[in-house]
Amino acid sequence: MRIGVDVGGTNTDAVAMSGNDVVGWAKATTTPEVTDGIVTAVRTLLGSHGQSPEAIGAVMIGTTHFTNALVEGRRLVPTAVVRLGLPATKGLPPFIDWPDRLRAVLGDHVYLCHGGHEFDGRLISPIDHEELRAAARDIASKGLRSVAVASVFSPVDASLEHETQEVLRDEVPGLDISLSSEIGRLGLLERENAAIVNACLRPLAERTVAGLIAALVELGLDCPLHVSQNDGTLMSADFARRYPVATFASGPTNSMRGAAFLSGVRDGVVIDVGGTTSDIGVLVNGFPREASTAVSVAGVRTNFRMPDVLSLGLGGGSLVRSDCGQSDRGQSDRVTVGPDSVGYELAEKALVFGGEELTATDVATAAGMADIGDRAATANLDPALVRDAVESIQVMLAETVEQMKTSANPVPVVVVGGGGVLVRDGLAGASETIRPEYFSVASAIGAAIAQVGAETERVYSMAEMTRDEAMERARSVTAQRAVDAGADPATVEITDVDEIPLTYLPSNAIRIRVKAIGDLASADGTPHTGTDI
Template sequence: MLRIGIDVGGTNTDGVILDEKNNVIAKAKTPTTEDVTTGIVNAIDAVLKKSGVDPAEIKYAMLGTTHATNAIVERKNLAKIAVIRIGKPATLAIKPLTSWPADLVEKVGNNIYIVQGGHEFDGREIAPLDEEEIRRIGKELKEKNVEAIAISSVFSLVNPEHEKRAAEILREILGDNIPITLSHEIGSLGLLERENAAALNAAVTKVIKTAVGAFKAALAEKNIDAQLYLTQNDGTLMTAEYALKYPVLTIASGPTNSLRGAAFLSNEKNAIVVDVGGTTTDIGILVNGFPRESSVAVEIGGVRTNFRMPDIISIGLGGGSLVREENGEIKVGPESVGFRIVNEALVFGGNTLTATDIAVASGRCSIGDPSRVKNLDRNLVAKATEKIKSMVEEAIEKIKTSPEPMPVILVGGGSILVPDELKGASKVIRPPNYDVANAIGAAIAQVSGEVDRVFSLDQIRREKAIEEAKRMAVEEAIKAGANPDTVEIVNFEEIPLAYLPGNATRIRVKAAGYLSK
């Protein structure tokens, strides 16, 4: 049984086909297209032609896509949503979507409601859920033709019953075709950020449905009958059905695919990964083979959220980065020719000096027509080479939490720009197939489930709380498509919340397993 992995980047869409032992049978790079979907089709076509395999042998297909990210950033193809907060009278001071950019609120529709209900930190009701008000809202939303709904409730991570009951009532009125996002399934502590994450999830349900449909159609066109998975931003997979429910989890999956691919290709579990693409360089840290998670709230398209995101530093350096001299100083990026590099870079017959041209002129690699850069000013080449090196070294220092040198793994097609010796690196590794580490990371990924809950240890014994959290994480992994026999706990974190009474503690658990056969 073969697997095909596709990863959509800002410049290139990469594809690989792996055998049962995770050996690379074929790999391909094609330019990312403006509609994204065409680039995916082209990548599938290219890797099939290179491999010569029978499409019927491919049983698994994994996609890492930027569809959801692009939709939020570009304000395109977003669903018309309603946000229902359960928290009256305790949460009337700040309305839902208050902090959102005005143009984004306009795109998703300013349909916001606050109803009576919610819970205290220890699970006790603040007030009973106003079910009649939920019914009235449901009838109103039916007339407004809302396409998706987000429901958030005070301390729903402790007690989600009001969110679940509100969803039941709305489904009775609206049917099962309108996606309903419950904030306790998406975000973490902090009502506003969790509510934002749920609302963003609801907003991108339509675009991910289109993306999944297009991927299925592309596979069918090539006679590939495979189970379809999408990559999550924690470096693991979820089934297409799970992705349709939680599309926001695909945001930032590209860098995490590269980190997982780098870990697999290098056999390093704890290292810094430098992923150089055509437009940007993403730097992240591997902890036990998985991306280190960000400990701070993350903004997406101008919206502050608190759902899990990888800890990534991005800088404007890539193969297509423009190189110019200003006031005697060499500047590289952040402007880039992106996927137009194959036409605009000097070595490809164009007239734009890019970072790739500098790499070729310095002798680091031989791409295109090296003769077109052999007469470049040597002083310019040396300064630009040093500038590229210092940009990467500064980013490495920023992401490290210790002054000790760490292994650095270079991946991505643009990593030819980076030298083999870097300050702060104990060693620099450029593994085989480094140029398609992202697609490999998608293809070899495991399936995971995660739980982030607050427990009152006055209400439940600590051992029981831990056992319950682990059970829930395993269940989530199985729902996401993992083989129950292979699921194991890969991350456990317990944080006592001293500022809350009731002996409260926050427990975060991640479980992961291999694909169901």
């Protein structure tokens, strides 16, 4: 038996699964301290379905905690950035493209040092140990503990980043260091940004993971804890401590994986409607389509893997207003729906729950699309307002689905999430609109069925090795990274390989991206096999 948990902005969902069967589920209101909501949801789940804590072999948690911290600019720590590249790269220093509010929080502690490589592996300049030691002493004098290290073309050769890490820690033991070569892809600024984001979240990750483990102890669960990554796979608690950025967008990813499992749709569009937002993504062979370009998170451009998702300020708690004049995209001139929302206070402020705010949940209930709360509380709503609000919701969603499709042909649309009742059957652009059983807890199910995965991207010079040797090295490094993330070594498989010849480089280099997935071993040593969907 395993438990999947999804911590959303409004609700925390918990699902118990045995093999491919859903044994039970429960919801609780998300709390400011995320562990409290998790404890409530899991305790309710275990109590209502008579599950013994001893029967639980693993707990998988997906959370937006780290994404929210960056978006809000809270719970981040001042971070030093050591870039290896002098005499190059001075024109575009670290933090050059960051929002001012985040630069102020992190402190603009920048150290440009010698080092880095050319695209073909040649040194730009050797690193200067005394220069690095001086930087480490200055970092310590400022009381900083988190450091991001980025070297020019480190995906080609990461040795200088590792050497720098050793020098810094030798001078100042205990520094918490994130290496860009372990986090981002090609592209110095985006990769460096990803490392900085990871570094400033590391202390929060330590506290959060410790809190999650304490929550399991409080619940009497003696089993491994795994955290959802943003590619639909899992990582161990220790791996999550080191790489909190890997959790970004894991909520929508889990929803899409859960949608694929529940509906059997491997290629289509998923609409995940929550209490505050709707996330629309695309399934390709049962997994979320990855974004092909740099992704901006809280105004920071990064290039680590992220699902290709569009978010709308539309959810069950979205406020509905009438006679608002000129409308936003796709909405009726008579009403607007969102983007502001009552969020986790839906159960207190919506009309159907005795509140005084008109929300999307209220109009869906009034229109007969849902049976939530006290429907009589919506009896006095203007039928024209209800009709226009419902139509506005459908237009907003249909337009976003069209943006995500790669052709004009209708595609299957799977609707999940607690606010899924807002979507009518027959959505424009959909060949069919599917709302599967357990759709309201699809994200928690996506976490529960996940396997462990890892990805690497490197550039290899054919002047130093053959193509086969480069491919074997890339596969080996990725497989080991999957094991480090918590996969059973005996089950690790290479699932995706992209090879791009860089013909414009004189060294006849190739860029190789490899993805590996393996089964999660249960507490008794037998693999938990991922679901074949």
